[in-house]
Amino acid sequence: MQTPLNASASTAGALLSGSIFEVPQFQREYSWEEDEVEEFWNDLSNGLDSDSYFLGLVILTEEVGRKHVVDGQQRLITLSLLANAIYFEAHARGRTALADRIRADFLKSIDYDSDETNPRVVLSDESDNRTFQAILETGEVSDEEGDEGSVSRRLAQSYNFLKTKLQEDLTSDPFRRLGKWTEFLTHRVYFAVFIHPDPSSAYQVYEVINTRGKELTTADLLKNYVLSQTPPPQRKARYREWQRISGQFLQDSSSTFVQYIRHSVTVQSGHILPKDLFGFLANRVKHQGKKPPNPDELVRLLKRYLPLYLQMIDPTSAGPADLEALKVFSALNALSVIAVRPILLAVANTKDPLEGMEYILRLVVRRIVVGNLGTGNVERRFGEAARKVYEAKTWTVLVDDLKDLNPSKEEFVNQVERRSFNKAVLGFLRRSVLAATITPDNFGVLHFVRPRSNAEWEGMSEEDGAFWGATIGNTFVADLERRPKGAADWEGFKQHMLPHAVPTEWRSRLKRIQDWDAAAVEALGKELAKAAGKIWYP
Known part of the structure; x- marks a missing residue:
């Protein structure tokens, strides 16, 4: 009977010199930044005089003659970068034999049939691997390599940090220190190595192992699951698809990408709690009456909705929405409302989609004014409504389905007049009246x-x-960024701020007010609320 894991202790030199290592696509990308790399350097440099130094656990599987790194890629890649810095320092200082030893053990393998050399460590992403291999070939890379926050940028910064630290360490006695570092990495740095016998279940090992340390994000887990369920011949293409989609959210963080996945799934499956998303898609959390899309269906969904969703995030970006729909997206962003995006995705594929989107915007604003939009129950209602629109192929089902969330005009006007709101809501309501x-x-x-x-x-x-x-009655819209010092009372306001009113502001109405007291605020608020009622309840 085969045991689940075969364990052995191995020096870093023996481990790396014995195979070619590939980071599989389901792994998270290289994520170490300066703090982690500095800790790595400090730990190794402090252990340089030790008889042995334990660098931790590495879990591998074997596929097509290569070792696939299930756990330990951050340390293996960073160790390779350090070995490369040692190689180039040794070569520059005339220690050719030592440089050749480092290169053969840590950096390059030799094909004895063709005499060709191949890298010891290969990354799954082609662009990041090009950067990594360029570092190993040239020993030089700019800190500005790749986009801000990209893996290529982190690889470049990690290498330059290690190179600088090594050069500082070599200052006292370069010849002796190079030998000491090479001997230490080759013979006295150890890994605990586990070879998993079943490559097809490696992603599950990865998931379990990574519940320790730096916790896997939902984005990591979902990529891991989707790629693990993809047949090996299609895995590289699927990985590229996933990277193309997730890469659109780099500036917004992985949480925005996961939010997009959840909203896309919601359109067809109904409301899913954020904490349940991975479990639902991986068939580990059951939702009565809801069937998750399989990995192929999920990727198709994400590709289908991506252009429109990116416009919801940034209405200035190109995509399928027309100008009026983009105005709805901008309005919702001004109010920081995200929960209705699944409905908007569903409505976009119905007849008269703009009419449906404007209906949702009216409902949202009415609800903000009269009730509370941010409850879990309201978000659940919106999610289930998105599924109903998708199934019925008409947005008009929203009218009856969300009827109880829609306050009367009288309630709306009364609340606009007297209720306190934050500046974002007040600014939006005030501008809607003025425009x-x-x-x-x-x-x-x-x-x-x-x-x-x-x-x-x-x-x-x-x-x-x-x-x-x-309250809205105490507000005023001007082209001034800051309030002038002289506007500390009503007369000062009229003198220093009123002339800077935006063109549609109620300037003449404000001029006629003698004293700015509670009665004046209430009276102006009543007029503004009445005007808002006409706009939001046509």
């Missing part, structure tokens, strides 16, 4: 007429200021 549209541009800067921090404002007590300070 007479539900999708206003983000023009001007919102100011409070009576600053909330100004307890000395004549005609308005501190208590009235606390109640009315963050």
